[in-house]
Amino acid sequence: MSKEKNSYKGSISSSYKTKELLKNTILLGIIATAGAFFTWWIMLMIFTDGLEKSVVVPIEVTYLVFIIVYSVFITIIVLIYLYNTAYVKNFSYKISEDHIVIKHGVLTKIVATIPYSRIQNINIVNGVFDRMFKTFTVKIETAGSSAAAASAKSGHVKPEGYIPGLKDPKTIEKKIKEMMTKYSAVPSSLEDKIFKPEELAFDNFISYILSKMREGEKLKTSITELREKANLSAADLAEKVGVPLQTINYLAEGRYNPSLALTYKIAEVLHCKIEDLFKLV
């Protein structure tokens, strides 16, 4: 823990080096072996007349291929190991009140700052090699400006924050979530992502200003009354609609602008019209 009151600092475990070493040795080993045998076979075809009678060069010469390929392989493995050692040494992250800072890079130093308002979700990845060394990778997905258009189309978001080789990812995930609920607003709807002032042409600029002027408009909801009328608890409603309870609570407080599809689902469960559920004031 750092001196700063609410922030959480950490680095990655050195098991990451060992894990990467094993992973690279196995993967590159397979490639190197396959490559060596293939080259050897080609050489046999070209230079000799089968395994027994050599024509151009003696068969022993062809074994050189293995020595060369494997020495290159070992050199690469060693270089990667040295690189990873430096990577682990240079990697650090800090979870503070309004953003996450990830410092990394061996040759080029990168300091990535991710504000909580842009975090879409946090994934904990535990691969095959991760499991052997009991390490985890935390991927923080954000809606970046370049990714926004792509994500609107395909639903995929590039991870921006990437913290590998963690021994205890739950603590970090909990910490990030804790900070997010504490310091960031309710997740913005898709419109906010489509509205990027820097991307707007002049005609769109006018609509942008208009939208900003209209931001005072709020949704008034009678979701709680209708829910009680239907004899459903908030948890029941959440389950029937298929959303987290948090979403229903936010909706009831008027803190969240739902999508039309979600509103239709709620209206269907509560047997009412959308206009009965929400009003724009």
Add this chain to the structure above:
Amino acid sequence: MKFKKKITSRIKQFREELELPQLELAKLVGVSRQTIYYLERGSYNPSLTISFKISEILKKPIHDIFYQEPVIKDILEGKSLAELREVAEIAGISLEKLASLSEIDDEHLTKDFKEDTLIKIALGLGIDFEDLFEKEAEN
């Protein structure tokens, strides 16, 4: 058992009735023209405030502008008669009964069709069952 539904919009139709160009509507709503374009194509699920604003401007209730339609309706309408016959044969039902799928509501779906018939229909159409129907949440 329920139909899987998607939101289809009649924005284009209503907008043309009012002789309102896409860009004008976008300005009035306070969104970009692309948003209106995607909404008209039905490939974008709008937020509720946007829906309310559009309904206000087009002077139509939300459920008239954005209405839910079973996904299967669209798919059945896109098939030729020969293809529909083939699907009906695979499912072991008459062509009329298959065609009735695009008319009926959730209640009739459970009454008129057995689950394995629906599975066969999905198979015949070459589409995942989950993309066409959804099972109701258990209580």
